[in-house]
Amino acid sequence: xxxxxxxxxxxxxxxxxxxxxxxxxxxxxxxxxxxxxxxxxxxxxxxxxxxxxxxxxxxxxxxxxxxxxxxxxxxxxxxxxxxxxxxxxxxxxxxxxxxxxxxxxxxxxxxxxxxxxxxxxxxxxxxxxxxxxxxxxxxxxxxxxxxxxxxxxxxxxxxxxxxxxxxxxxxxxxxxxxxxxxxxxxxxxxxxxxxxxxxxxxxxxxxxxxxxxxxxxxxxxxxxxxxxxxxxxxxxxxxxx
Numbered sequence: 001x002x003x004x005x006x007x008x009x010x011x012x013x014x015x016x017x018x019x020x021x022x023x024x025x026x027x028x029x030x031x032x033x034x035x036x037x038x039x040x041x042x043x044x045x046x047x048x049x050x051x052x053x054x055x056x057x058x059x060x061x062x063x064x065x066x067x068x069x070x071x072x073x074x075x076x077x078x079x080x081x082x083x084x085x086x087x088x089x090x091x092x093x094x095x096x097x098x099x100x101x102x103x104x105x106x107x108x109x110x111x112x113x114x115x116x117x118x119x120x121x122x123x124x125x126x127x128x129x130x131x132x133x134x135x136x137x138x139x140x141x142x143x144x145x146x147x148x149x150x151x152x153x154x155x156x157x158x159x160x161x162x163x164x165x166x167x168x169x170x171x172x173x174x175x176x177x178x179x180x181x182x183x184x185x186x187x188x189x190x191x192x193x194x195x196x197x198x199x200x201x202x203x204x205x206x207x208x209x210x211x212x213x214x215x216x217x218x219x220x221x222x223x224x225x226x227x228x229x230x231x232x233x234x235x236x237x238x239x240x241x
Contacts (some may be wrong), residue, residue, distance in 0.1 A: 001172070004127055004172065005091075005092050005109050005172075008091075008092040008172075009091055010038060010095065010169075011090075012025075012091075012094050012232065013091075015024075020105055026100050028094055028097060028101075029090070031098070031101040031105075032090070033099075034101065034104070034105050034167075038108055038109075038112070042112065042113050042147045042150070044200045045111065045112060045115040045116050045119070045150055046147055046149055046150055047149070048116070048119060048237055049115065049119035049121060049149040049150055050075050050147065050149060053119070054119035054120050054121040054150075055118065055119065055121075055153045056120075056122060056123060056199055057088075057121065057122055057151060057202050057203060058120065058122060058123075058124065058202075059200060059201060059202055062124060062194070062200050062201055062202075062203050065194050065195060065201065066195070067126050067129075067130060067179055067195065067196065067197055068168070068195040069129070069131070069133065069135035069136045069138075069139050069196065070135055070193035071191060071195035071196050072135050072139050072142070072190070072192065072196050073135075073139045073192075074185060074188035074189050074192045075142070075189065075192035075193065075198070076138065076142075076157070076190075077164070077185060078156055078159070078160060078185075078188075078189050081160065081163055081185055081189075082104075082159050082160070082162070082163050085100065085163045085166050086100065086101075086104075086169075088173075089166060089170065091201075092170075092172070093169075093170045093171055095169070095174070096166055096169045096170040096171075096216075099165075099166070099169055099219060099222065100163075100165070100166035100169070100218070100219035103162045103166070103214040103215070103217065103219065104140060104159065104162055104214075104216035106213060106214045106217045106218065107158045107159070107162065107210050107211070107213065107214040108155060108158075108159070110208065110210060111153055111155050111211065114152070114153065115150040119149065119150065120149070120150065120151060120152045121146050121147070121148045121149035121150065121151055121198070122151060122197075123148070124148070124200070125143055125148060125180065125197055126197060131136070136204045139196050139235060140194070142198070146198070148198070149163060149198055151198070151199050151200065151203045152202060152205040153203055153204070153206035153209075153210045154190075154193055154197075154199050154201040154203040154204055154207050155207075156190075156192075156193050156198075157190050157199075157203070157204050157207035157211075158207045158210045158211050158214065160185065160186040160189040160190065160226045161186050161207075161211050162211070163182060163185075163186065164179075164182045164183055165214075165215060165218070165219050166187050167179065167182045168182075169219065169222070182220070184198065185194065189205055191209075194229045211232075
């Protein structure tokens with residue numbers, strides 16, 4: 001596989017030089033600037049939520065979900081999960097990268113828009129952990145680093161399922177074994193955010209329409225084209241018979 005990846009990288013970047021970045025072949029690299037905009041906007045919206053106050057997001061079902069520190073494992077894996085997909089696609093599968101960035105730009109921008117005009121958060125962190133172990137220590141570090149604000153819709157959930165779509169659109173990660181892994185991690189992320197009390201179940205539900213909009217924007221046109229081609233091929237095959 002290493003040899004194939006080297007060939008893929010050479011195919012896209014063999015003659016690349018920074019001064020060529022405006023050429024059509026390399027123009028997609030400008031999309032990486034989105035992450036500067038996103039991080040700056042996210043931290044600004046976080047501070048605004050703290051300064052102005054925020055709406056508490058909570059429902060009765062949240063109280064029925066027990067705290068379980070072991071779900072911090074898929075929660076933490078989420079960070080390299082999407083970052084590595086960005087790096088993999090930009091390096092080895094540019095068409096998949098462009099679609100993935102379109103998805104991320106749409107869903108994350110919509111989430112930021114909601115946070116700016118409707119600051120929200122929760123108050124579900126346990127006052128004291130039911131147990132003290134390595135996993136609760138990690139959860140404690142997350143609590144210190146991440147304010148419980150700007151949670152609805154959940155960017156963790158929308159991003160995780162975006163990685164699934166990105167993997168499916170690649171040449172080398174769309175195999176059955178890889179897709180089982182990507183689906184499993186995305187589902188576990190959705191569970192993890194509520195079990196370590198970083199999100200309300202409402203935030204997870206609110207991520208669903210976000211995922212749908214991102215899919216329609218980034219992936220549906222390509223899928224629709226393929227479906228039409230398959231239908232045309234089947235129709236032609238019947239006529240030939």
